[in-house]
Amino acid sequence: MKKKIMSALISVSLLISLSGCAGLFQKEYLSVSEYKDNAQSASNSDVMHISDYTELKDAVISLVNDHKTEGRLRFTDYDGTIQSDLAQALLEVKTESALASFAVNYMSYDLSRIVTYYEAVVYITYKRTQSEIDTIKYITGRTQLTETLAHALDEMDSYIALRITSSTITADEISSDINAAYTENPASCVVPPRVSVRMHPQTGLQRIIEIELEYGWKLSELQKMKSSLTEKMQKIVSDASDDKKVNFALNLYQQLAQFCAYDPTGSLRSNKAELDSGLGSTAYGALVEGYADSKGMAAAYSALCYAAGIDCTVVNGKKAGEDHSWNITKLDGSYYHVDATGYYTLGITHSFMQSDEQMKSGYEWDAVSYPICSGGESYIDIIKKVF
Structure with a gap:
């Protein structure tokens, strides 16, 4: 009898305990959500669709042109071998495109298969900023x-x-x-x-x-020097001005030769502690400081002619076997040699408005690189016209 009562009590307690456990599972903890492909969730405008090699290269070039650091390429029905073509396209763009060659440091990619197509993410690092490119x-x-x-x-x-x-x-x-x-x-x-x-x-x-x-000088120093040079040139050009370009060119020649001491070796300049030895071959050395070699005097005459609206260029050649510079200028439709350093050594008659033929006796130059000087006028002709 006791066994029957005990069995009944155990059965009742089991029923009660099972009823309590059911209450514990009233909440649902299993969650099911729709699967989303990250590639498909990206905006279509961010994905470039590629079907052949030409489109592949154009897409990479477009990324570089837009200075993009990352781009997504989707290959659908692609005509070619995607992986090798990707590597080749990046190499060709990097070495052949002007902007990529200039601006890109490195390009790489990740390639993935997504069900029915392939997708690549191209990564680009730059050695130039967008501001530099602009x-x-x-x-x-x-x-x-x-x-x-x-x-x-x-x-x-x-x-x-x-x-x-x-x-x-x-x-x-x-x-x-x-x-x-x-x-x-x-x-x-x-x-x-x-x-x-x-x-x-x-x-x-x-x-x-x-x-x-x-330039070898600070910008502020150059600006100050340029201001002094411009001021000096304006004064000379104003004083030498003449309606006839031949006379204008002659006046410029004379003023330069009279103001600047010809210093072919730099010895005169070296005696002036305040003068920089490196400026003897410049227009500044000739016109502001008053000492210059042939290159400096030729540069000065060219600068004066430029300011006066007279065609003029510098000739680099040789005189008596030594490096020497002078000018070729265009006057009345013809070209002539002008050597301001010859003012004191050769005289104005033999250093102003000279033809190629007249210069051959003491000068050497690459005639192919300069205009032919065959004008028939001379300094003597100018003087005759004046007087």
Whole structure:
């Protein structure tokens, strides 16, 4: 009997305990949510769809043009081998694109298969900021290039970046163009700069050209020197002014020769402690300080002619076997040699308005690089017309 009672009590207690446990599970802890593909959840505008190699390269170039650090490419029905083409496209863009060659440091990618298509994330690190890229000047022709280089010298810029369409232009040509711009107007930046040119890429139709200009002086010092030089030139040009360019050119020649002492070895300059030995070959040395070698006097005459609106260039050649500089100027439609250093040594008759034939007796120069001087006028003819 006791066993039956005990069994009944155990049964009742089990029923009670089971009823209590059911109450513990009234809340649902199992959560089911819809699966979302991260790639598909991205905005369609952020994904570029690629079907062939041309579209692949264009997409990478577009990322670089927009200065993007990351881009998503989706390959659907792609005609080619995706992985090898990706590697090749990144390499070609980095080495062939002007902007990528200039601005990009490194490019890489991650490639994933997503059910029915492949998707790549391209990563780009840059060595140039967007601000640096924005300073690039676009050049459309040789004339604009010449004007841009001349302006850079006039502003005494230390760095410029140019984007140009030319498969043939070289770094040496750019350096030569800068030198030509300086010799045409030596007062622009006071001293000839040391030029460093880098091309991005080295070959190709579209290229970005970096140019560094080192003057050896602080900008504030150059600006002060340029102000003094400009003031001196304005005074000389004003005093020498004449309606006839031939007379104007002659007056400039005489004023330069009379003001500046010809100092071919720098010995006169070295006796002046206040003068810098490096300025003897500049227009500043000739016109402000009054001592210059042949290069400085030629630079000074070129600067004066430029200010007077007279065509003039500097000739670098030899005289009596020694390095020597002088000028070629255009007067009344013809070109003539002018050597201001000859004012005291040769006399004005043999150093102003000379033809190629007359100069051959003592001078040597690369005639192919300069205009033919065949004018029939001379200093004597000018004097006869005046008197």
